[in-house]
Each structure stands twice: as structure tokens, then as C-alpha cells.
Amino acid sequence: MxxxxxxxxxxxxxxxxxxxxxxxxxxxxxxxxxxxxxxxxxxxxxxxxxxxxxxxxxxxxxxxxxxxxxxxxxxxxxxxxxxxxxxxxIDELTERIEALTARRATLISNLNAAAHRGSRVVPAADTGNGGEDYVTLPAVLPRPADDGAADHLPGLKAPSVTLYNTAGKAIELDALGPRRTVIYIYPLTGRPGTDLPEGWNTIPGARGCTPESCGFRDHFQDLLEAGAGRVYGLSSQDTEYQHEVVERLALPFDMLSDPALELADSLGLPTFEVDGTRLFKRLTLVIRDGEIEHAFYPIFPPNEHAQQVLTWLRTNPL
Incomplete structure (x- = not known):
């Protein structure tokens, strides 16, 4: 041929x-x-x-x-x-991988230093997640005031809003069923290599989304045993961003993404603006049989909030 x-x-x-x-x-x-x-x-x-x-x-x-x-x-x-x-x-590939890994570690270190340069968020010692310690709260954190912005929520019907979770499934908030659904709503989670908004620590109720999520992770089984049918975290961050958080923090539940803040607009939820971006204020809803049964607001400290929800579930059994 x-x-x-x-x-x-x-x-x-x-x-x-x-x-x-x-x-x-x-x-x-x-x-x-x-x-x-x-x-x-x-x-x-x-x-x-x-x-x-x-x-x-x-x-x-x-x-x-x-x-x-x-x-x-x-x-x-x-x-x-x-x-x-x-x-x-194989030996040559191993050497190349080790060299690339070392270069990657250097790039991550440079990225973290650059991302926090001029920011009030100081990179912590290496935690295995790229250097940032978003799990530990600052020693002094401003307490959010109870402005009554969530007083109207208990008793309201769950809105006809459909959001996607990090598993790619559409979740209809008005069709969650007769069991209690706990939805903790937060502004945004920080992650390694991503700078937080300027002055984030000084905004009452802003800092603490990662510690709050870790709390719900650690108490997840307790919450189910206390009567929660399911648990969701919810923010305006996109699903891809939330998926990284679910994997990095090993969360046993899915996050809900509401980039258009449909839930805030349909229920009149409190929000705030930072750097020209509108964000949810931190609050938690307990929804049962298509109705908001309870609302936690304001929430402080965020790292203890999962325990607060657990206590309420145990005190108010079905």
C-alpha cells in the first residue's frame, strides 16, 4: 500500500x-x-x-x-x-509531577499573598486549603442588630420559586413536603485565593459563612434526628462556586443558588450592598408543608447557629 x-x-x-x-x-x-x-x-x-x-x-x-x-x-x-x-x-513523569507540584504551591502562595494585599483579611498559616483560615472568626466581630426585618416571615406561604442545588436538581421551595426543611441563608463564603470585599469583617453579620456551614455539617445527623427532613445552605453565589465549597468543606448536604435573589424579592428578606453587589443578610428559615414555620434572625455568632437550630428543633418537636 x-x-x-x-x-x-x-x-x-x-x-x-x-x-x-x-x-x-x-x-x-x-x-x-x-x-x-x-x-x-x-x-x-x-x-x-x-x-x-x-x-x-x-x-x-x-x-x-x-x-x-x-x-x-x-x-x-x-x-x-x-x-x-x-x-x-513513569520515573520521568513522577519527577515532572513533583516539579509541577512545587511550582503550583509557589503560585498558590503568590496568589494568596496578592489577593490579600491591602485587605483586612489576613492569610493564616497553611491549613491545607491554600492558606486562608475562613473557619476561625476574628476575636472581635460586630453583632448585627435586630431591625425586625424578618418579623413578618413566620406563617407566610413558601414562595413558588425554583432554585438549583449543587447536585444539579431543581428544588421547588413551595413543594418541599410535610417534613421540616432548614434553609440557612448567608451572604457569601470566602475560599482560598479569592479576596473578600473590603471591610468585610466590619459589616455586622457578614463574616462567618464558612464557620456557619461547618456547624451545620458537624450537626447534620443531630438535626435529622431532631426532626429536620433536609438541610440546605443558600446564597446568591453561582452553583459552580458553591460546589467547590461543598467539596472543600465536605458538606453532607447541598447548597441552593439564587443569583437573582428571587427569594429575597418574593418574601421581602433583608439584604445589604457591598462593593455594588446586593447580598442576602444572614437568616434561617424552617419550612414545613409549604409554610414558613420559623425564622431565625439576626444570627450571632454564626459558628454557633447550627446548635441554636438544633435546640429549637428539640424544643419544638412535631
Missing amino acids: KIGELARQADVTTKAVRYYESLGLITPERLANGYRDYGEDDVRLVQEIRTLHQLGIPVERTRPFLECLAAGSLHADDCPASLASYRDS
Whole structure:
């Protein structure tokens, strides 16, 4: 067969075939007129070279595998020399991975330093999450005032709002069922490498979303045993952002994303603005049978709020 047909069958370019031939990896027959004549064995060899190259083995180092086939082996890696080539390639990849990992760690460190430069949020010692310690609250945190912005909520019907959770499922808030659903609503969660808004720690009720989520994580089973049918966290952050939080904090429940603040508008929930962005104020709803049974507001301290909800559930059993 001609070189074009070989290239088509092996799914490579004719230029690649010529390169393999220049290295002596394939040696086609020569016709009387001087043209190359490739056979099925050449197709097999070229396919093997392509497969090995896709695994990261340089073309120049595929010779042991080709020689193994030429010796009559059923597979190109049946021979000791092929296994040795595998080990050499693995060792080289390991060295590259270690070097890239070190570079990545340096980049993360530089990112964290740059993200917090000029911010009041100070990076903590390395926590394994990129350096930031969003779990620990500052020693002095302003307490939010009870402005009565949630007094109207108990007794209201759950709104006909559909939001998506981090599992990709549409959740209809007015069809949550007869069991109690706890929805803790928060402004936003910080994550490694992402700067928080300027002055975040000084806004009453702003700081503490991660400690609050960790509290609901740690008390999740207790909440279910106390009568909660399900637990959701809810913010205006998008689902992709929330999914990272669920994985990083190992949350056993899903988050709900409400980027348009539909819930705030439909129920008249309290919100605030920072850096031109409108955010939910921190509050928690207990919804049962299509109705808001209870509202927690204001919430302080956020890291103890899950325990507060648990106490209420135990004090008010169904």
C-alpha cells in the first residue's frame, strides 16, 4: 500500500510516517520502480507508536515495544525491555509531577499573598486549603442588630420559586413536603485565593459563612434526628462556586443558588450592598408543608447557629 493509505488506516499524518521511517522504526519494502510499499505489519507498528506516544512515551523510545512485536510477541509490552521502558517513563513523569507540584504551591502562595494585599483579611498559616483560615472568626466581630426585618416571615406561604442545588436538581421551595426543611441563608463564603470585599469583617453579620456551614455539617445527623427532613445552605453565589465549597468543606448536604435573589424579592428578606453587589443578610428559615414555620434572625455568632437550630428543633418537636 502507498504511504497515504497507511496514514489513513493508522490515523496519523504522512509526515509522521516519514519521521518514523527516518528513525528506522518502520522499514517498508521497495518496489522495482523505487516506490515504498507498506504492509499490514507496518500499519500495526505505526498504530503502536501512536498509542505509546499518546501515553507520553517519546517516539524515539518506542523501539523496544516494536522489537517485541517483531520477535513474535502477541503484545508490544510482553518483553522485559518494554517493561523497563514503562518504568523509565513513569520515573520521568513522577519527577515532572513533583516539579509541577512545587511550582503550583509557589503560585498558590503568590496568589494568596496578592489577593490579600491591602485587605483586612489576613492569610493564616497553611491549613491545607491554600492558606486562608475562613473557619476561625476574628476575636472581635460586630453583632448585627435586630431591625425586625424578618418579623413578618413566620406563617407566610413558601414562595413558588425554583432554585438549583449543587447536585444539579431543581428544588421547588413551595413543594418541599410535610417534613421540616432548614434553609440557612448567608451572604457569601470566602475560599482560598479569592479576596473578600473590603471591610468585610466590619459589616455586622457578614463574616462567618464558612464557620456557619461547618456547624451545620458537624450537626447534620443531630438535626435529622431532631426532626429536620433536609438541610440546605443558600446564597446568591453561582452553583459552580458553591460546589467547590461543598467539596472543600465536605458538606453532607447541598447548597441552593439564587443569583437573582428571587427569594429575597418574593418574601421581602433583608439584604445589604457591598462593593455594588446586593447580598442576602444572614437568616434561617424552617419550612414545613409549604409554610414558613420559623425564622431565625439576626444570627450571632454564626459558628454557633447550627446548635441554636438544633435546640429549637428539640424544643419544638412535631
